[in-house]
Amino acid sequence: MDRNSNVYTFLFAIIMIIIVASGLAFTATTLKPLQAENVRKEKMQNILSTIGVDVSRDEASQLFGDYIKQELALFPDGTVNDKVDAFKLDLSKEVKKDHDKQNYPVYQAEKDGKTYYVIPLYGAGLWDALWGYIALDSDKNTIVGASFDHKSETPGLGAEINQSWFEDQYIGKKIFDKSNEFVSVKAVKGGAKADDMHGVDAISGGTITSDGVSMMVEERLKNYVPYLKNN
Amino acid sequence: MAEENGGLFSKQNRALLIDPLDDNNPITVQVLGICSALAITVQLKPAIVMALAVLFVLVFSNVIVSLLRNLIPNRIRIIVQLLIVASLVIIVDQVLKAYAYDVSKELSVFVGLIITNCIIMGRLEAFAMANGPWKAFLDGVGNAAGYGFILIVVAFFRELLGSGKLMGYEVLGHKAKTVAESTGLYHYGYENNGFMLLSPMALITVGIIIWLQRSKNRKLIEN
Numbered sequence: 001m002d003r004n005s006n007v008y009t010f011l012f013a014i015i016m017i018i019i020v021a022s023g024l025a026f027t028a029t030t031l032k033p034l035q036a037e038n039v040r041k042e043k044m045q046n047i048l049s050t051i052g053v054d055v056s057r058d059e060a061s062q063l064f065g066d067y068i069k070q071e072l073a074l075f076p077d078g079t080v081n082d083k084v085d086a087f088k089l090d091l092s093k094e095v096k097k098d099h100d101k102q103n104y105p106v107y108q109a110e111k112d113g114k115t116y117y118v119i120p121l122y123g124a125g126l127w128d129a130l131w132g133y134i135a136l137d138s139d140k141n142t143i144v145g146a147s148f149d150h151k152s153e154t155p156g157l158g159a160e161i162n163q164s165w166f167e168d169q170y171i172g173k174k175i176f177d178k179s180n181e182f183v184s185v186k187a188v189k190g191g192a193k194a195d196d197m198h199g200v201d202a203i204s205g206g207t208i209t210s211d212g213v214s215m216m217v218e219e220r221l222k223n224y225v226p227y228l229k230n231n
Numbered sequence: 232m233a234e235e236n237g238g239l240f241s242k243q244n245r246a247l248l249i250d251p252l253d254d255n256n257p258i259t260v261q262v263l264g265i266c267s268a269l270a271i272t273v274q275l276k277p278a279i280v281m282a283l284a285v286l287f288v289l290v291f292s293n294v295i296v297s298l299l300r301n302l303i304p305n306r307i308r309i310i311v312q313l314l315i316v317a318s319l320v321i322i323v324d325q326v327l328k329a330y331a332y333d334v335s336k337e338l339s340v341f342v343g344l345i346i347t348n349c350i351i352m353g354r355l356e357a358f359a360m361a362n363g364p365w366k367a368f369l370d371g372v373g374n375a376a377g378y379g380f381i382l383i384v385v386a387f388f389r390e391l392l393g394s395g396k397l398m399g400y401e402v403l404g405h406k407a408k409t410v411a412e413s414t415g416l417y418h419y420g421y422e423n424n425g426f427m428l429l430s431p432m433a434l435i436t437v438g439i440i441i442w443l444q445r446s447k448n449r450k451l452i453e454n
Contacts (some may be wrong), residue, residue, distance in 0.1 A: 004306065011258070012303070012311075013304075016314060020315075027322055031328070035332075152340045156428040157428075
Protein backbone atom coordinates (compact mmCIF):
# COMPACT_ATOMS: atom_id res chain seq x y z
CA MET A 1 0.00 0.00 0.00
CA ASP A 2 1.21 3.49 -0.76
CA ARG A 3 2.60 4.95 2.43
CA ASN A 4 1.62 8.45 1.45
CA SER A 5 -2.01 7.74 0.62
CA ASN A 6 -4.74 9.15 2.82
CA VAL A 7 -6.25 5.73 3.44
CA TYR A 8 -2.97 4.34 4.73
CA THR A 9 -2.39 7.37 6.95
CA PHE A 10 -5.83 7.06 8.51
CA LEU A 11 -5.55 3.30 8.95
CA PHE A 12 -2.15 3.62 10.55
CA ALA A 13 -3.36 6.34 12.92
CA ILE A 14 -6.43 4.35 13.95
CA ILE A 15 -4.56 1.11 14.59
CA MET A 16 -1.81 2.93 16.45
CA ILE A 17 -4.30 4.71 18.68
CA ILE A 18 -6.21 1.52 19.48
CA ILE A 19 -3.01 -0.28 20.47
CA VAL A 20 -1.71 2.60 22.56
CA ALA A 21 -5.05 3.29 24.22
CA SER A 22 -5.62 -0.31 25.24
CA GLY A 23 -2.04 -0.61 26.44
CA LEU A 24 -2.37 2.46 28.62
CA ALA A 25 -5.82 1.51 29.88
CA PHE A 26 -4.48 -1.90 30.87
CA THR A 27 -1.48 -0.41 32.70
CA ALA A 28 -3.60 2.13 34.51
CA THR A 29 -6.22 -0.38 35.68
CA THR A 30 -3.64 -2.93 36.79
CA LEU A 31 -1.69 -0.41 38.83
CA LYS A 32 -4.68 1.46 40.23
CA PRO A 33 -5.13 -0.62 43.43
CA LEU A 34 -1.44 -0.31 44.29
CA GLN A 35 -1.53 3.44 43.75
CA ALA A 36 -4.70 3.90 45.80
CA GLU A 37 -3.13 1.90 48.60
CA ASN A 38 -0.08 4.17 48.58
CA VAL A 39 -2.28 7.25 48.79
CA ARG A 40 -4.31 5.77 51.65
CA LYS A 41 -1.21 4.82 53.63
CA GLU A 42 0.31 8.22 53.04
CA LYS A 43 -2.81 9.90 54.38
CA MET A 44 -2.55 7.81 57.54
CA GLN A 45 1.14 8.60 57.79
CA ASN A 46 0.46 12.34 57.49
CA ILE A 47 -2.30 12.27 60.09
CA LEU A 48 -0.10 10.36 62.54
CA SER A 49 2.87 12.66 61.96
CA THR A 50 0.90 15.69 63.18
CA ILE A 51 0.45 14.09 66.62
CA GLY A 52 4.16 13.30 66.76
CA VAL A 53 4.05 9.69 65.62
CA ASP A 54 6.67 9.48 62.91
CA VAL A 55 6.50 6.11 61.20
CA SER A 56 7.03 4.73 57.73
CA ARG A 57 4.12 4.43 55.33
CA ASP A 58 3.72 0.69 55.90
CA GLU A 59 3.80 1.00 59.69
CA ALA A 60 1.30 3.85 59.51
CA SER A 61 -1.49 1.65 58.21
CA GLN A 62 -0.95 -0.80 61.08
CA LEU A 63 -0.66 1.82 63.82
CA PHE A 64 -3.44 4.08 62.56
CA GLY A 65 -6.17 2.28 64.48
CA ASP A 66 -4.13 2.31 67.69
CA TYR A 67 -3.96 6.09 67.80
CA ILE A 68 -6.98 7.33 65.90
CA LYS A 69 -10.01 6.57 68.06
CA GLN A 70 -12.71 8.37 66.13
CA GLU A 71 -13.12 9.55 62.58
CA LEU A 72 -15.94 12.07 62.48
CA ALA A 73 -17.66 13.92 59.69
CA LEU A 74 -19.23 17.14 60.95
CA PHE A 75 -22.15 19.26 59.84
CA PRO A 76 -21.35 22.99 59.55
CA ASP A 77 -22.94 23.54 62.99
CA GLY A 78 -20.40 21.18 64.56
CA THR A 79 -22.66 18.21 65.15
CA VAL A 80 -21.69 14.77 63.94
CA ASN A 81 -23.00 13.30 60.69
CA ASP A 82 -22.73 9.57 61.31
CA LYS A 83 -23.83 8.61 57.80
CA VAL A 84 -20.52 9.63 56.26
CA ASP A 85 -17.17 7.85 56.47
CA ALA A 86 -14.79 10.67 57.35
CA PHE A 87 -11.67 8.95 56.10
CA LYS A 88 -13.13 8.46 52.65
CA LEU A 89 -14.16 12.10 52.26
CA ASP A 90 -12.35 13.76 49.40
CA LEU A 91 -11.64 17.30 50.58
CA SER A 92 -10.83 18.50 47.10
CA LYS A 93 -14.46 17.80 46.21
CA GLU A 94 -15.93 18.95 49.53
CA VAL A 95 -14.40 22.44 49.32
CA LYS A 96 -16.21 23.06 46.04
CA LYS A 97 -19.61 22.60 47.69
CA ASP A 98 -21.52 25.33 49.51
CA HIS A 99 -20.48 25.93 53.07
CA ASP A 100 -23.61 24.35 54.59
CA LYS A 101 -23.57 21.31 52.29
CA GLN A 102 -20.00 20.28 53.12
CA ASN A 103 -18.90 17.54 55.46
CA TYR A 104 -16.06 18.52 57.74
CA PRO A 105 -13.85 15.58 58.68
CA VAL A 106 -11.99 15.53 61.99
CA TYR A 107 -9.94 12.77 63.58
CA GLN A 108 -9.85 12.26 67.34
CA ALA A 109 -6.54 10.77 68.31
CA GLU A 110 -5.31 9.47 71.61
CA LYS A 111 -1.67 9.39 72.55
CA ASP A 112 -0.25 8.84 76.06
CA GLY A 113 -3.71 9.34 77.56
CA LYS A 114 -4.26 12.74 75.93
CA THR A 115 -6.83 13.52 73.27
CA TYR A 116 -5.85 15.35 70.10
CA TYR A 117 -7.94 16.69 67.24
CA VAL A 118 -6.54 16.36 63.74
CA ILE A 119 -8.16 18.57 61.10
CA PRO A 120 -7.48 18.04 57.40
CA LEU A 121 -6.81 21.11 55.23
CA TYR A 122 -7.15 21.81 51.54
CA GLY A 123 -6.41 24.99 49.61
CA ALA A 124 -4.55 26.56 46.72
CA GLY A 125 -0.95 27.66 46.37
CA LEU A 126 0.78 29.41 43.49
CA TRP A 127 0.61 26.65 40.89
CA ASP A 128 -1.81 24.07 42.19
CA ALA A 129 -3.45 22.50 45.22
CA LEU A 130 -2.11 22.55 48.76
CA TRP A 131 -3.24 20.25 51.51
CA GLY A 132 -2.25 19.25 54.99
CA TYR A 133 -3.27 18.41 58.53
CA ILE A 134 -3.24 20.38 61.77
CA ALA A 135 -3.41 18.66 65.14
CA LEU A 136 -4.85 20.55 68.12
CA ASP A 137 -4.12 19.76 71.75
CA SER A 138 -6.89 18.71 74.14
CA ASP A 139 -7.53 22.43 74.87
CA LYS A 140 -8.69 22.64 71.22
CA ASN A 141 -6.62 25.77 70.80
CA THR A 142 -2.90 24.98 70.83
CA ILE A 143 -1.38 23.44 67.71
CA VAL A 144 0.70 20.37 68.47
CA GLY A 145 1.68 19.53 64.94
CA ALA A 146 1.19 20.49 61.33
CA SER A 147 1.91 18.75 58.09
CA PHE A 148 1.62 20.38 54.69
CA ASP A 149 2.07 19.17 51.18
CA HIS A 150 1.57 20.46 47.69
CA LYS A 151 1.07 19.29 44.16
CA SER A 152 3.51 21.43 42.24
CA GLU A 153 4.88 24.44 44.13
CA THR A 154 8.26 25.81 43.05
CA PRO A 155 11.09 23.56 44.26
CA GLY A 156 13.38 25.30 46.74
CA LEU A 157 10.84 28.09 47.34
CA GLY A 158 7.14 27.40 47.85
CA ALA A 159 7.78 23.64 47.87
CA GLU A 160 9.56 24.09 51.21
CA ILE A 161 6.19 24.09 53.01
CA ASN A 162 6.44 20.31 53.36
CA GLN A 163 9.79 20.61 55.14
CA SER A 164 9.94 20.24 58.90
CA TRP A 165 11.57 23.66 59.46
CA PHE A 166 8.40 25.27 58.15
CA GLU A 167 5.87 22.86 59.62
CA ASP A 168 7.44 22.82 63.08
CA GLN A 169 6.99 26.57 63.44
CA TYR A 170 3.28 25.93 63.94
CA ILE A 171 3.83 23.87 67.08
CA GLY A 172 2.70 25.76 70.17
CA LYS A 173 0.83 28.47 68.25
CA LYS A 174 -2.78 29.18 69.18
CA ILE A 175 -5.77 29.53 66.89
CA PHE A 176 -7.99 31.45 69.36
CA ASP A 177 -6.92 34.73 70.97
CA LYS A 178 -7.20 35.60 74.67
CA SER A 179 -10.85 36.61 74.37
CA ASN A 180 -11.57 33.26 72.71
CA GLU A 181 -12.08 34.74 69.24
CA PHE A 182 -10.87 32.71 66.23
CA VAL A 183 -7.79 34.33 64.65
CA SER A 184 -5.98 31.39 62.98
CA VAL A 185 -2.21 31.25 62.44
CA LYS A 186 -0.69 33.20 59.57
CA ALA A 187 2.62 32.96 57.73
CA VAL A 188 4.02 36.49 58.07
CA LYS A 189 6.15 37.98 55.31
CA GLY A 190 9.41 39.30 56.71
CA GLY A 191 9.16 37.02 59.73
CA ALA A 192 6.77 36.77 62.66
CA LYS A 193 7.64 38.40 65.99
CA ALA A 194 9.04 35.98 68.53
CA ASP A 195 6.07 36.41 70.88
CA ASP A 196 3.42 36.25 68.13
CA MET A 197 1.14 33.36 69.08
CA HIS A 198 -0.70 33.58 65.78
CA GLY A 199 2.11 33.97 63.26
CA VAL A 200 4.99 32.01 61.78
CA ASP A 201 7.76 33.02 59.35
CA ALA A 202 6.72 32.94 55.71
CA ILE A 203 9.09 31.57 53.07
CA SER A 204 11.31 34.10 51.27
CA GLY A 205 10.61 33.87 47.57
CA GLY A 206 7.53 31.79 48.27
CA THR A 207 5.11 34.56 49.23
CA ILE A 208 2.12 33.32 47.28
CA THR A 209 2.54 29.77 48.53
CA SER A 210 2.93 31.08 52.10
CA ASP A 211 -0.20 33.20 51.72
CA GLY A 212 -1.93 30.11 50.31
CA VAL A 213 -1.05 28.19 53.45
CA SER A 214 -2.32 31.05 55.67
CA MET A 215 -5.58 31.20 53.73
CA MET A 216 -6.00 27.44 53.77
CA VAL A 217 -5.44 27.21 57.53
CA GLU A 218 -7.82 30.08 58.24
CA GLU A 219 -10.56 29.08 55.80
CA ARG A 220 -10.63 25.46 56.89
CA LEU A 221 -10.22 25.88 60.65
CA LYS A 222 -12.92 28.58 60.67
CA ASN A 223 -15.46 25.89 59.79
CA TYR A 224 -14.59 23.91 62.89
CA VAL A 225 -15.09 26.77 65.34
CA PRO A 226 -18.62 25.61 66.39
CA TYR A 227 -17.33 22.09 66.98
CA LEU A 228 -14.21 23.21 68.85
CA LYS A 229 -16.17 25.60 71.09
CA ASN A 230 -19.06 23.27 71.88
CA ASN A 231 -17.43 19.99 72.66
CA MET B 232 21.23 -3.52 10.85
CA ALA B 233 24.22 -4.58 12.87
CA GLU B 234 25.52 -7.10 10.34
CA GLU B 235 25.99 -4.45 7.70
CA ASN B 236 28.76 -2.85 9.72
CA GLY B 237 30.31 -6.00 11.05
CA GLY B 238 29.65 -6.82 14.68
CA LEU B 239 27.37 -5.54 17.40
CA PHE B 240 30.05 -3.27 18.80
CA SER B 241 31.83 -2.21 15.64
CA LYS B 242 33.74 1.05 15.78
CA GLN B 243 30.81 2.86 14.24
CA ASN B 244 28.38 1.47 16.80
CA ARG B 245 30.66 2.28 19.69
CA ALA B 246 30.79 5.84 18.46
CA LEU B 247 26.97 6.00 18.74
CA LEU B 248 27.33 5.21 22.41
CA ILE B 249 30.34 7.37 23.24
CA ASP B 250 29.96 10.44 21.04
CA PRO B 251 26.99 11.89 22.94
CA LEU B 252 29.03 11.82 26.15
CA ASP B 253 31.51 14.39 24.88
CA ASP B 254 31.90 15.39 21.23
CA ASN B 255 28.21 15.42 20.54
CA ASN B 256 26.69 15.94 23.97
CA PRO B 257 23.00 16.80 23.66
CA ILE B 258 23.14 19.55 26.29
CA THR B 259 26.57 21.13 25.98
CA VAL B 260 27.12 20.76 22.24
CA GLN B 261 23.69 20.53 20.67
CA VAL B 262 22.14 22.68 23.42
CA LEU B 263 18.98 20.58 23.53
CA GLY B 264 17.00 19.67 26.63
CA ILE B 265 18.13 22.83 28.40
CA CYS B 266 14.63 23.42 29.78
CA SER B 267 14.67 20.39 32.05
CA ALA B 268 18.31 20.98 32.91
CA LEU B 269 17.19 24.25 34.48
CA ALA B 270 14.10 22.94 36.17
CA ILE B 271 15.16 19.84 38.02
CA THR B 272 18.78 20.37 38.94
CA VAL B 273 18.11 22.07 42.28
CA GLN B 274 18.71 18.76 44.02
CA LEU B 275 20.71 15.69 43.11
CA LYS B 276 18.11 13.02 43.74
CA PRO B 277 15.40 14.22 41.33
CA ALA B 278 18.13 14.81 38.75
CA ILE B 279 19.25 11.18 39.00
CA VAL B 280 15.71 9.84 38.79
CA MET B 281 15.01 12.17 35.88
CA ALA B 282 18.13 10.90 34.11
CA LEU B 283 16.93 7.30 34.57
CA ALA B 284 13.41 8.13 33.41
CA VAL B 285 14.76 9.84 30.30
CA LEU B 286 17.01 6.85 29.67
CA PHE B 287 14.01 4.53 29.75
CA VAL B 288 11.82 6.73 27.56
CA LEU B 289 14.54 7.59 25.04
CA VAL B 290 15.78 4.02 24.61
CA PHE B 291 12.33 2.52 24.20
CA SER B 292 10.92 5.24 21.97
CA ASN B 293 14.06 5.11 19.82
CA VAL B 294 13.76 1.33 19.39
CA ILE B 295 10.00 1.40 18.80
CA VAL B 296 10.19 4.20 16.25
CA SER B 297 13.10 2.48 14.56
CA LEU B 298 11.11 -0.77 14.29
CA LEU B 299 8.15 1.10 12.83
CA ARG B 300 10.21 3.42 10.66
CA ASN B 301 9.19 1.77 7.41
CA LEU B 302 5.50 1.75 8.37
CA ILE B 303 5.01 5.26 9.75
CA PRO B 304 3.29 7.50 7.19
CA ASN B 305 5.53 10.45 6.50
CA ARG B 306 2.90 13.13 6.94
CA ILE B 307 1.97 12.17 10.50
CA ARG B 308 5.35 10.98 11.68
CA ILE B 309 5.82 13.70 14.31
CA ILE B 310 2.40 12.95 15.80
CA VAL B 311 3.17 9.24 15.87
CA GLN B 312 6.50 9.92 17.58
CA LEU B 313 4.80 12.13 20.14
CA LEU B 314 2.18 9.47 20.77
CA ILE B 315 4.86 6.88 21.47
CA VAL B 316 6.83 9.21 23.74
CA ALA B 317 3.72 10.35 25.61
CA SER B 318 2.57 6.75 26.20
CA LEU B 319 5.96 5.73 27.54
CA VAL B 320 6.02 8.74 29.84
CA ILE B 321 2.57 7.88 31.17
CA ILE B 322 3.70 4.31 31.81
CA VAL B 323 6.79 5.56 33.69
CA ASP B 324 4.59 7.87 35.74
CA GLN B 325 2.06 5.14 36.58
CA VAL B 326 4.71 2.57 37.48
CA LEU B 327 6.53 5.06 39.71
CA LYS B 328 3.26 5.92 41.48
CA ALA B 329 2.60 2.26 42.18
CA TYR B 330 6.05 0.96 43.04
CA ALA B 331 8.18 3.98 43.94
CA TYR B 332 5.69 6.38 45.45
CA ASP B 333 8.24 8.63 47.15
CA VAL B 334 10.27 9.09 44.00
CA SER B 335 7.13 9.79 42.02
CA LYS B 336 6.17 12.51 44.50
CA GLU B 337 9.63 13.97 44.19
CA LEU B 338 9.36 14.14 40.41
CA SER B 339 5.62 14.82 40.09
CA VAL B 340 5.59 17.63 37.53
CA PHE B 341 8.88 16.79 35.94
CA VAL B 342 7.88 13.38 34.62
CA GLY B 343 5.42 15.07 32.29
CA LEU B 344 8.21 17.36 31.14
CA ILE B 345 9.97 14.39 29.54
CA ILE B 346 7.41 14.55 26.74
CA THR B 347 8.60 18.02 25.84
CA ASN B 348 12.28 17.12 26.10
CA CYS B 349 13.76 18.19 22.78
CA ILE B 350 16.45 15.53 22.97
CA ILE B 351 13.90 12.74 22.64
CA MET B 352 12.08 14.25 19.68
CA GLY B 353 15.40 15.19 18.18
CA ARG B 354 16.80 11.66 18.34
CA LEU B 355 13.59 10.10 17.03
CA GLU B 356 13.41 12.44 14.08
CA ALA B 357 17.12 12.58 13.29
CA PHE B 358 18.21 9.05 14.08
CA ALA B 359 15.55 6.42 14.79
CA MET B 360 13.58 7.25 11.62
CA ALA B 361 16.63 6.35 9.52
CA ASN B 362 18.41 3.56 11.40
CA GLY B 363 17.88 -0.01 12.60
CA PRO B 364 16.74 -0.90 16.13
CA TRP B 365 20.14 -1.95 17.48
CA LYS B 366 21.76 1.29 16.39
CA ALA B 367 18.77 3.22 17.69
CA PHE B 368 19.15 1.43 21.02
CA LEU B 369 22.83 2.42 21.28
CA ASP B 370 22.03 5.95 20.21
CA GLY B 371 19.31 6.16 22.86
CA VAL B 372 21.56 4.89 25.64
CA GLY B 373 24.37 7.22 24.56
CA ASN B 374 22.26 10.35 24.35
CA ALA B 375 20.39 9.66 27.57
CA ALA B 376 23.70 9.09 29.32
CA GLY B 377 25.15 12.30 27.89
CA TYR B 378 22.07 14.18 29.05
CA GLY B 379 21.98 12.52 32.46
CA PHE B 380 25.67 13.11 33.06
CA ILE B 381 25.38 16.87 32.61
CA LEU B 382 22.17 16.93 34.66
CA ILE B 383 23.86 15.18 37.56
CA VAL B 384 26.96 17.38 37.43
CA VAL B 385 24.84 20.55 37.45
CA ALA B 386 22.61 19.23 40.24
CA PHE B 387 25.67 18.26 42.27
CA PHE B 388 27.01 21.81 42.30
CA ARG B 389 23.61 23.46 42.72
CA GLU B 390 22.60 21.35 45.71
CA LEU B 391 26.07 21.53 47.29
CA LEU B 392 26.53 25.30 46.96
CA GLY B 393 22.87 26.24 47.18
CA SER B 394 21.71 24.29 50.19
CA GLY B 395 24.91 22.67 51.51
CA LYS B 396 23.51 19.19 50.99
CA LEU B 397 23.97 16.20 48.70
CA MET B 398 21.10 13.76 48.21
CA GLY B 399 19.49 15.56 51.17
CA TYR B 400 22.41 14.92 53.56
CA GLU B 401 24.08 17.91 55.17
CA VAL B 402 27.62 17.38 53.91
CA LEU B 403 28.93 20.81 54.84
CA GLY B 404 27.78 20.61 58.44
CA HIS B 405 24.62 21.72 60.16
CA LYS B 406 23.47 25.31 60.05
CA ALA B 407 21.86 26.35 63.32
CA LYS B 408 20.31 29.71 64.24
CA THR B 409 23.64 31.16 65.34
CA VAL B 410 27.17 30.70 64.00
CA ALA B 411 28.40 29.39 67.34
CA GLU B 412 25.87 26.55 67.42
CA SER B 413 26.50 25.55 63.80
CA THR B 414 28.85 22.78 62.88
CA GLY B 415 31.17 22.16 59.95
CA LEU B 416 31.84 25.02 57.54
CA TYR B 417 28.93 27.03 58.93
CA HIS B 418 30.82 27.28 62.20
CA TYR B 419 33.37 29.44 60.38
CA GLY B 420 30.75 31.76 58.98
CA TYR B 421 30.12 30.00 55.65
CA GLU B 422 26.78 30.83 54.04
CA ASN B 423 24.80 28.91 51.42
CA ASN B 424 24.42 30.75 48.16
CA GLY B 425 20.65 30.89 47.69
CA PHE B 426 21.19 32.20 44.19
CA MET B 427 22.34 28.72 43.16
CA LEU B 428 18.78 27.48 43.71
CA LEU B 429 17.37 29.79 41.07
CA SER B 430 17.19 28.86 37.40
CA PRO B 431 19.68 31.44 36.07
CA MET B 432 22.46 29.72 37.99
CA ALA B 433 21.69 26.45 36.22
CA LEU B 434 22.21 28.23 32.94
CA ILE B 435 25.48 29.73 34.18
CA THR B 436 26.63 26.33 35.51
CA VAL B 437 25.87 24.74 32.13
CA GLY B 438 27.76 27.64 30.54
CA ILE B 439 30.80 26.96 32.69
CA ILE B 440 30.66 23.27 31.76
CA ILE B 441 30.51 24.20 28.06
CA TRP B 442 33.48 26.52 28.52
CA LEU B 443 35.53 23.82 30.29
CA GLN B 444 34.60 21.23 27.70
CA ARG B 445 35.60 23.46 24.79
CA SER B 446 38.85 24.50 26.35
CA LYS B 447 39.77 20.81 26.54
CA ASN B 448 38.18 19.68 23.31
CA ARG B 449 39.46 22.14 20.69
CA LYS B 450 37.58 20.69 17.76
CA LEU B 451 34.28 21.89 19.22
CA ILE B 452 35.28 25.52 18.87
CA GLU B 453 33.54 27.20 15.96
CA ASN B 454 35.26 29.87 13.96
